[in-house]
Amino acid sequence: MLKKIIKGSHRKPSKSDANDSSLYGYGPPGSRNSGSVSTPSVIVNHASRAGPLPSGPSLGSPQAMPPMAPPSGAIDPLPLFRDVPVSERQSLFIRKLHICCYQFDFSDTLKSVREKEIKRQTLMELVDFIQSGSGKITETCQEEMIKMISANIFRCLPPASHENTGQETNDPEEEEPYLEPSWAHLQLVYELLLRYVVSSDTDTKVAKRYIDHWFVLKLLDLFDSEDPREREYLKTILHRIYGKFMVHRPFIRKAINNIFYRFIYETERHSGIGELLEILGSIINGFALPMKEEHKLFLVRALIPLHKPKPIAMYHQQLSYCITQFVEKDFKLADTVIRGLLKYWPVTNCQKEVLFLGELEEVLEATQSAEFQRCMVPLFRQIARCLNSSHFQVSESNYFLTFYFCHGG
Numbered sequence: 001m002l003k004k005i006i007k008g009s010h011r012k013p014s015k016s017d018a019n020d021s022s023l024y025g026y027g028p029p030g031s032r033n034s035g036s037v038s039t040p041s042v043i044v045n046h047a048s049r050a051g052p053l054p055s056g057p058s059l060g061s062p063q064a065m066p067p068m069a070p071p072s073g074a075i076d077p078l079p080l081f082r083d084v085p086v087s088e089r090q091s092l093f094i095r096k097l098h099i100c101c102y103q104f105d106f107s108d109t110l111k112s113v114r115e116k117e118i119k120r121q122t123l124m125e126l127v128d129f130i131q132s133g134s135g136k137i138t139e140t141c142q143e144e145m146i147k148m149i150s151a152n153i154f155r156c157l158p159p160a161s162h163e164n165t166g167q168e169t170n171d172p173e174e175e176e177p178y179l180e181p182s183w184a185h186l187q188l189v190y191e192l193l194l195r196y197v198v199s200s201d202t203d204t205k206v207a208k209r210y211i212d213h214w215f216v217l218k219l220l221d222l223f224d225s226e227d228p229r230e231r232e233y234l235k236t237i238l239h240r241i242y243g244k245f246m247v248h249r250p251f252i253r254k255a256i257n258n259i260f261y262r263f264i265y266e267t268e269r270h271s272g273i274g275e276l277l278e279i280l281g282s283i284i285n286g287f288a289l290p291m292k293e294e295h296k297l298f299l300v301r302a303l304i305p306l307h308k309p310k311p312i313a314m315y316h317q318q319l320s321y322c323i324t325q326f327v328e329k330d331f332k333l334a335d336t337v338i339r340g341l342l343k344y345w346p347v348t349n350c351q352k353e354v355l356f357l358g359e360l361e362e363v364l365e366a367t368q369s370a371e372f373q374r375c376m377v378p379l380f381r382q383i384a385r386c387l388n389s390s391h392f393q394v395s396e397s398n399y400f401l402t403f404y405f406c407h408g409g
Contacts, residue, residue, distance in 0.1 A: 223272030
């Protein structure tokens with residue numbers, strides 16, 4: 001029996017498994033399709049809050065951990081770029097990168113004050129150097145820069161607030177957001193990465209060797225950060241990577257889709273769903289027509305099921321925008337969307353029901369008569385239930401829809 005199990009776990013992939021037409025890694029965890037994507041390395045591991053930094057090709061020597069804070073007085077400020085000959089600036093660039101690889105303890109504001117300030121000033125100089133476009137940096141410098149960036153941002157995230165308290169995720173508007181203590185350094189590291197990605201001097205053929213799939217996956221892991229400032233930077237950077245590195249686009253879509261599956265069917269806990277949906281909203285807006293079948297499957301298997309989790313209020317605005325974009329792009333999807341909303345319609349959560357009614361209103365505005373007639377009967381039944389709701393916000397939210405129907409749309 002054991003031999004059969006082992007043999008079955010190493011089955012040869014079928015032709016359907018090798019077909020890469022599904023650009024999103026379709027199928028929830030445990031489903032038949034979830035393991036059939038052609039690049040299984042796309043699956044994102046969200047255990048970033050614990051454990052050491054995983055190995056990856058981007059770091060050259062992956063087993064070497066980032067250097068911790070040096071002894072007091074071991075770091076001295078280096079000369080400014082403008083104070084050295086042009087021929088020496090590339091080597092000075094690398095020396096400054098090495099200084100910025102050191103990590104410091106920010107829980108104690110009185111510890112390594114001088115060294116922290118030297119690193120902060122050095123990071124600012126690096127950002128200015130990249131932003132000024134004073135010259136293309138060599139491939140060696142680019143490799144060292146990505147190593148430094150990785151050493152700083154790819155870290156174990158602190159325990160989330162719900163992990164500390166054991167309580168359900170609260171409304172983010174009702175609680176103080178978590179602020180990363182090392183943000184004075186992290187912000188500059190993210191700014192350096194952003195300037196590098198958007199720079200016209202950055203050759204994507206060279207840069208893709210270092211901003212590779214492993215690097216993109218680690219960026220996606222960081223979207224679970226509770227610091228909204230970090231998620232905002234990540235959103236901008238990933239969006240820019242998606243726009244500049246066309247070779248990474250299918251991979252990024254798959255990876256985001258896998259995050260959604262884990263969120264929907266396993267954890268229902270993730271800090272960055274809203275930001276990821278904002279990126280997708282822009283991507284969906286740029287879809288060419290006629291829309292590919294893969295994109296339609298993404299709507300059915302990932303976006304519509306995102307209405308299921310309890311904390312939908314945290315990202316509903318962005319989700320509603322994505323859903324509406326699909327209907328505006330292809331009006332024939334209206335019936336699919338409306339039936340999907342009805343499938344996940346909340347039964348006892350009145351606040352969630354109000355959100356659904358608002359989204360339904362936006363979808364109906366983009367719906368044409370033929371699609372409306374297909375889902376008319378189940379839709380009217382649901383609206384009738386809402387009109388009889390004892391919750392005043394639900395019944396009031398229904399007034400527009402009733403007006404809409406009475407005046408023929």
